[in-house]
Amino acid sequence: MQVPHPIQPSPPTNPHKRPHSQPHHQPHLHLHFPQLPHHALQILTHLSPSPSLLFWWNRLIRTALRDAAPRKALNLYKQMLCLGWNPDHYTYPFVLKASGELSTSSCVGFSLHSHVCVNGYESNVFVSNALVAMYGKCGVLGDARKVFDEMSQRGVCDGVSWNSIVSAYARNGEPGAALGMFVLGGEVDAVSLVNVLPACASVGAWRGGKEVHGYALRSGLVEDVYVGNAVVDMYAKCGMMGEAKKVFEGMEVKDLVTWNAMVTGFSQSGEFDDALVLFEKMWENEIELNVVTWSAVISGYAQRGLGFEAMDIFRKMILSRSAPNVVTLVSLLSGCAAVGALIQGREIHGYAIKHMLNRPYGDLGEDIKVQNALIDMYAKCKSFDMAHSLFNLVLPEERDVVTWTVMIGVACARLSALRFGKQIHAYVIRNRFESAMLFVANCLIDMYSKCGDVDTARNVFNLMVQKNFISWTSLMTGYGMHGRGEEALQIFDRMQEAGFVPDGVTFVVVLYACSHSGMVDRGIKYFQTMQREYGVIQGAEHYACMVDLLGRAGRLNEALDLIKGMPIEPSPIVWFTLLSACRTHGNVELGEYVAGRLLDLESQNDGSYTLLSNMYANAGRWKDVARVRSLMRSTGIRKRPGCSWVQAKKGTASFFVGDRSNPQSQEIYELLADLIQRIKVLGYVPETSFALHDVDDEEKGDLLSEHSEKLALAYGILNSAPGTPIRITKNLRVCGDCHSAFTFISQIVDHEIILRDSSRFHHFKKGSCSCRGYWTRQHVFDLDIDFSFKLCKTASTCSQSTVLCACGEPSSTVVLIVTSA
DNA sequence: ATAGGGTTAG
DSSP states (O other), X not given: OOOOOTTOOSSOSOGGGSOTTSOTTSXXXXXXXXXXXXXXXXXXXXXXXXXXXXXXXXXXXXXHHHTTOHHHHHHHHHHHHHTTOOOOTTHHHHHHHHHHHHOSOSHHHHHHHHHHHHXXXXXXXXXXXXXXXXXXXXXXXXXXXXXXXXXXXXXXXXXXXXXXXXXXXXXXXXXXXXXXXXXXXXXXXXXXXXXXXXXXXXXXXXXXXXXXXXXXXXXXXXXXXXXXXXXXXXXXXXXXXXXXXXXXXXOSSOOHHHHHHHHXXXXXXXXXXXXXXXXXHHHHTTOOOXXXXXXXXXXXXXXXXXXXXXHHHHHHHHHTTXXXXXXXXXXXXXXXXXXXXXXXXXXXXXXXXXXXXXXXXXXXXXXXXXXHHHHHHXXXXXXXXXXXXXXXXXXXXXXXXXXXXXXXXXXXTTSOHHHHHHHHHHHHHHHTOHHHHHHHHHHHHHHHHHXXXXXXXXXXXXXXXXXXXXXXXXXXXXXXXXXXXXXXXXXXXXXXXXXXXXXXXXXXXXXXXXXXXXXXXXXXXXXXXXXXXXXXOXXXXXXXXXXXXXXXXXXXXXXXXXXXXXXXXXXXXHHHHHHHHHHHTTOHHHHHHHHHXXXXXXXXXXXXXXXXXXXXXXXXXXXXXXXXXXXXXHHTOOOOOOEEEEEETTEEEEEETTOOOSTTHHHHHHHHHXXXXXXXXXXXOOOGGGHHHHSOGGGHHHHGGGOHHHHHXXXXXXXXXXXXXXXXXXXXXXXXXXXXXXXXXXXXXXXXXXXXXXXXXXXXXXXXXXXXXXXXXXXXXXXXXXXXXXXXXXXXXXXXXXXXXXXOOHHHHHHHHHHHO
16 A cells, blocks of 8 residues: 555545636645544554654544534544554643533543643643643533643733633633622733623623623724624623614624624513514525524523424525524424424424434433433323333433423323422432432422422431532521521521531522511621621522511611622612512602612513502502603503413413413303402402503503403312312512402402412412412512413423523422422 | 633523
8 A cells, every 4th residue: 555655645646526616726625624533533643652643643533623513523543542652732721622612521631631731731821721622511610720830820811811811711601700800800801801791691791791782892902793682692692683783784784693692582571572683684695603692592482382383484495495403393392292283293293303313423421311301292292102112212321301200291190299209309319310309309399388388398308318508598588488587597507517518509598588577687697697607699689588678677767778888780670679678667758769770680571560650659659650650651661461370270370360261261250259248248348459450541440350360260179179279370479459350359269278479478368368488589470480381382382491491500490390290 | 733711592
């Protein structure tokens, strides 16, 4: 075999083989480049290792990386080691990048790190920076920080090192730490901004984001399209689509990511119509769409329960030769599941078999996501046999928590929650999978607490062999949620005895528990000691808790002073809490001032307007109520609709005001009319003033009896066995008239009624009501997630995977499955 | 001759 000389493989040996379209005088090196790797590899495998030829290996690996084939790059590296070559300081940055891009397992990364040390390249700044980046991408924050700290001790950190560590924190759910490192770091370039903006976005720190935007404008870095895109995305994620649009329109250079960020922003902020308009525009302008664009639109439809529309987009996508990926298919399947579209689901299954699953070099971790979505889809389409056989096809070692969760949802849908819990225990014991055990048990604690049964939550907690930080916090939250502050604080003490160190979240829970249980002085004490003794920095959330604590006790001026003395910018939630307290205590003057501050910050939030209007209504200042309403009308801000849902034998049903979409609507309205007649005899008087808060003036009379919570109650009564409790959830606060009606109704029906709304629990029992609890911002956010349930066309066809799609968090899914079991 | 940090969809 004749081997060409490796040093000059690129000049063509036969110029006649060149394509005719290429003029002869062109430099020909790049023309033959695509063929190079293949030959070079053949040649290299026949040569004995030598440092002067190492360059060719590096070049091969670089080519693989550029071709977006990280696995190939790592295989080449393995091959060169097997053939006895020694990598150098150029090789490592390449292979580290490749292993970061795979990021499915940090094992490769760890062994590469040890190779680096053995060969003595850890002092090379390029190599160390690549290590930090690799660890960041693999989610091994501790090691990323270790490498960074070693560099920093040697004083060799440069701009790239700082950017790498910021990126590591930002992409691993530590936006606070990312921002901290950004502030500490020295020089700021485009990449620094692109790293820090998503961190701002993920915590809604739009004020900080705005400053970064300002800096980008002043420094001229906005010209960089990556920076512009990150700014657009930051505003979009903070729900400030107006700002996002302004930046978008001002950008001279836009790319596909810019458009995609806008489409996603509109879709996620509830302005899906605008997203579609933009999508059409991209289509008209013949912008080449990629998988992200298509998936965003598909998931937009799927999240709204519009499975058939999602399917249409999918077909369009295939026709335009875009390749769907795992994200696309999972969104699509959840859409099919939502509308019970079995035939379309099968179509996607066929596509998946042909193009995705069982690829020789496919990523198993990705495949399982499609498998899970398929199983879920078949189950939701009542094709249980198919779901079972698919489940059996998944190898036991590949099954993950989601697989089991989906299957348990199929297998034990009719069992009570407790039996479900036992199944989980059994599965966990069988699989000796402690981390999942913890995860599920923590979910159970959360679920039982939210269902109003904190004592069972305590039992789950007591039975846990292994507890982690979340377990303690969840139970403490459960007690706080039910106004059992003393018990919450006991858990707080015991948690520390068990060796767990409280963090910022713990103190939010502690302060809220104090707040709701009226333990003002103890709350103040914890607030003062948290920083001094525990080293936990007081954030906006803690100030919000304190404002709530003082506000509930009627100490409004102290609350205001506290806000004025805040070392950080008061967030909207802080002002909102004070406004809420002003309404409770009827302090209209202060309320007006606070509302002014709040609207300066968040002019788009319908909640602020509603609170203000309710405050005026409580004070009987109807002219002001009308003024707020016309302000809302003129600025185009719409009050978000009230929605209630209830669990009964048939599953979960949900209702808007005056909703008639439920098949049982006629019975529901008849029962409601009957109940109202009967409670009027007992002394119930409809309180029409409350109607003003929720509906337009001209409709107030009639619609009082059609409030979503009343409809949900009637449905619950129709579909529950006598003696069983009825559990209703509402996304907003329950209206005063409904509260009074529920109290009377609980006197004449054989059901205890537990209503959870956006502020607390209400237990109605035999003609009396006890209200207890509090909600943190997280809880209200949970309600928003549940609210998206209703966005699915009808409750009976809404699936858990739709909700999974909406909230994107498996823990919520587990909770929802348990709740509906 | 060759190197490290970057945005969007679930």
